[in-house]
Amino acid sequence: HMKESVRRMWREYCAAAALPSDTPVPPTWHFCDTQADADTCAALVRAGRKRATAPSLWGLLHRSEPIPAVGALDLITTWDGEASAIIRTTRVDICPFALVSAEHAAAEGEGDCSLEWWRHAHREYYVRELADTPYTPTDQMPVVCQYFELVYPRT
Numbered sequence: 001h002m003k004e005s006v007r008r009m010w011r012e013y014c015a016a017a018a019l020p021s022d023t024p025v026p027p028t029w030h031f032c033d034t035q036a037d038a039d040t041c042a043a044l045v046r047a048g049r050k051r052a053t054a055p056s057l058w059g060l061l062h063r064s065e066p067i068p069a070v071g072a073l074d075l076i077t078t079w080d081g082e083a084s085a086i087i088r089t090t091r092v093d094i095c096p097f098a099l100v101s102a103e104h105a106a107a108e109g110e111g112d113c114s115l116e117w118w119r120h121a122h123r124e125y126y127v128r129e130l131a132d133t134p135y136t137p138t139d140q141m142p143v144v145c146q147y148f149e150l151v152y153p154r155t
Helices: 003-016 037-048 057-062 104-110 115-129
Strands: 071-077 083-096 142-152
Touching: 003 071, 003 083, 003 142, 037 071, 037 142, 071 142, 104 115, 104 142
Parallel strands: none
Antiparallel strands: 071 083, 083 142
């Protein structure tokens, strides 16, 4: 169930953005598949350094999750479900793994922000993400390059 910190952050954001107090809470989720990575990414978003993410299209389809939409809000949590930040999707590009750009890798804000680091870390992640699915990661696998802005809290 939803943590009180999530409800509180959403109430604070609605007040700051002059939205009706009964506006539904947006999708709430954490990055990655380990606590260390999820909590690191949440902190990078709050710091304004992480401005992109890249789920595999196949993973989204397998989990029946929607493709991110420009303008949509998401509430990012830590691994434990505590509210960390609210983001708004600003751009979505779907491209093969091999064509993910250095610009995107830098916008993800992780590791040394290089494309080489991004490819290594994400190749390992997609293998784990798709392990119990009919899909096998390849260089041609479609990746959803989601760019976003931090809308709350403002840094």
